[in-house]
Amino acid sequence: EPEVTQTPSHQVTQMGQEVILRCVPISNHLYFYWYRQILGQKVEFLVSFYNNEISEKSEIFDDQFSVERPDGSNFTLKIRSTKLEDSAMYFCASKDFPFGGGQPQHFGDGTRLSIL
Amino acid sequence: GENVEQHPSTLSVQEGDSAVIKCTYSDSASNYFPWYKQELGKRPQLIIDIRSNVGEKKDQRIAVTLNKTAKHFSLHITETQPEDSAVYFCAASRAEYGNKLVFGAGTILRVKS
Numbered sequence: 001e002p003e004v005t006q007t008p009s010h011q012v013t014q015m016g017q018e019v020i021l022r023c024v025p026i027s028n029h030l031y032f033y034w035y036r037q038i039l040g041q042k043v044e045f046l047v048s049f050y051n052n053e054i055s056e057k058s059e060i061f062d063d064q065f066s067v068e069r070p071d072g073s074n075f076t077l078k079i080r081s082t083k084l085e086d087s088a089m090y091f092c093a094s095k096d097f098p099f100g101g102g103q104p105q106h107f108g109d110g111t112r113l114s115i116l
Numbered sequence: 117g118e119n120v121e122q123h124p125s126t127l128s129v130q131e132g133d134s135a136v137i138k139c140t141y142s143d144s145a146s147n148y149f150p151w152y153k154q155e156l157g158k159r160p161q162l163i164i165d166i167r168s169n170v171g172e173k174k175d176q177r178i179a180v181t182l183n184k185t186a187k188h189f190s191l192h193i194t195e196t197q198p199e200d201s202a203v204y205f206c207a208a209s210r211a212e213y214g215n216k217l218v219f220g221a222g223t224i225l226r227v228k229s
Binding site for chain 1: 150152158159160161162165205207215216217218219220221222
């Protein structure tokens, strides 16, 4: 069964440094998402992406965050100047063709981001 | 904004018993309700979902019920097994156009053998 893949599995970065998290969505999927989960808390939506542009973003997704689909397969999340509170597990998800009422989002294994 | 409340936060059951987890949602336009199981350090995995044109859906030991009027949906696990132990998250979404999932806070389910 095809899967969403994320790299790296764990990223340790100094506060203030830039970090790029990478995702390869399922190949025929059209919608891409980033979520984050602070340890012990719920999964929170960051941003959705469709047709090479952001569809929706949460208030967490401020000017320090950006997303990009640099080629036909990768989907990246960049944090320009990391803060301690950015420490979390970041999940990428993708979804198939949206019509027909409710298609499931498939999640990757996540990248654990630790800011020191 | 949209919100999903989930209860209980922890649930301990004896192996073989049933477990019920309940969620309520605030956005009346929500029409897609998935349930995810997350084991420690792993990805959320979809276990069942329901759309708003259906009141109940069952898949072996797992069932989900939806009450649109009350904006309430529930997960039922029968004949629980130790491998059911995990964190369960409910979520709500407007299904069209790739809308985001709004997650509940999660329920830690422990199945004691």
